[in-house]
Amino acid sequence: MTNSSACDAIRDDMKRLVDTSAWIEALRPEGDPDTRRAVDEATRGGDALLCDMVLVELWIGARGKREQDVIAGLEADLQVLPIGTEVWRAARVLARACRAAGVTVPAADLVIAACADHYRVGLIERDQHYAQIAAARARRKR
Numbered sequence: 001m002t003n004s005s006a007c008d009a010i011r012d013d014m015k016r017l018v019d020t021s022a023w024i025e026a027l028r029p030e031g032d033p034d035t036r037r038a039v040d041e042a043t044r045g046g047d048a049l050l051c052d053m054v055l056v057e058l059w060i061g062a063r064g065k066r067e068q069d070v071i072a073g074l075e076a077d078l079q080v081l082p083i084g085t086e087v088w089r090a091a092r093v094l095a096r097a098c099r100a101a102g103v104t105v106p107a108a109d110l111v112i113a114a115c116a117d118h119y120r121v122g123l124i125e126r127d128q129h130y131a132q133i134a135a136a137r138a139r140r141k142r
Contacts, residue, residue, distance in 0.1 A: 016042045017049045017081065017116045019125035020057040020108075027070060035126045042124060043078075050074060051081045051115045053108050081119050083111060090114035094133055101136035105129045 018026075018039055025031035026039035042048040055075060062068045091107070091114035098105045109129040116123040123130065 014045075014047050015049050015119075016047050016122040016124045017051060017112065017119070018042065018054065019112055019123060019127060019130070020054050020061075021127035022124040023054070023058060023074075024061070025126050027067075032126060035124070038124050048078055048124075049081055049119075049121060050078045051112060052083055053111045053115070055080065057108055081115055081121075083115055087111065087114050087118045090118055094137065097136040097140040098133060101132075101139050103132045103136060105132055105136075109133065 016038075022035050022039050025035035039048065055071070058071045058074070062071055088111070091110040094110045094114055095105070095107070098110070106129060109127065110133065113123065113130060113133050
C-alpha cells in the first residue's frame, strides 16, 4: 500500500505515465511522430513517469544490449510509480467494467490504466485497449 504523502507528492496534472506502446513508438526511428513528440516533451520536461508493469513489458521485449541499456537508463532516470493494493483493486474494477461491456483487455493495460488513475496523472499511449477501457468505464457510470 502506498502512503498518502508519497501519493500527494506524485499527483501532478503535468505528469504523464508513459505506456509501453508509446515507448516502443518513441524509441523507433520510424515511430509515430505525434507519439514520439509527446514522449520526448514529457521526458525533456521531467514529466515522464514509469510503473513496474511498463518496465516488465519493456524488459520482455528488449532485444540486445543497446535496447537493454536504453531501458536501464529509463529505469534509472525516471520516477517509477509504485503499484500497491489500491492500484490492484482499481485494476480489478476496470476488469469487471470491461467484461460487462463485452471487451477483453490485457491485464497489463488494466494495471497501467489503474495506476495512472490512482496517481491522477495523464497517460501517453498508442494502444486501442485504453479507448476500450475508457468506453467501458463511461458505460459503467451511466
